[in-house]
Amino acid sequence: QVQLVESGGGLVQAGGSLRLSCAASGRSFSAYAMGWFRQAPGKEREFVATITWSSGYTYFADSVKGRFTISRDNAKNTVYLQMNSLKPDDTAVYYCAAAAYASGWFTTPRGYDYWGQGTQVTVSS
Numbered sequence: 001q002v003q004l005v006e007s008g009g010g011l012v013q014a015g016g017s018l019r020l021s022c023a024a025s026g027r028s029f030s031a032y033a034m035g036w037f038r039q040a041p042g043k044e045r046e047f048v049a050t051i052t053w054s055s056g057y058t059y060f061a062d063s064v065k066g067r068f069t070i071s072r073d074n075a076k077n078t079v080y081l082q083m084n085s086l087k088p089d090d091t092a093v094y095y096c097a098a099a100a101y102a103s104g105w106f107t108t109p110r111g112y113d114y115w116g117q118g119t120q121v122t123v124s125s
Contacts, residue, residue, distance in 0.1 A: 002026040009119030020081040022096030031098040038092035093118040
């Protein structure tokens with residue numbers, strides 16, 4: 001079983017920055033890719049960014065491209081989401097997810113097998 005624990009959320013003013021962390025654990029943890037999603041009240045969960053574990057290939061949603069970066073520390077089994085130039089529209093619960101295999105669905109929740117509990121990010125105007 002894989003456990004994902006997010007941290008780093010909080011309240012920040014528009015234009016500010018936050019860095020989210022996602023620590024993965026579990027017996028013989030391995031994943032093909034890690035992703036970040038977010039869900040605002042009354043909205044569906046939406047894709048934010050993904051990174052492949054071995055090669056470090058990254059892909060971002062258009063709404064965050066140029067403002068967010070995703071990285072991983074293989075030794076620590078940890079993925080990071082650096083969020084800069086935050087906007088009120090970025091307010092949401094942010095979820096970390098792990099894809100055990102390459103499914104081709106990396107921009108949708110169905111492409112991921114394990115999920116964290118989420119961390120709240122609130123951006124004030």
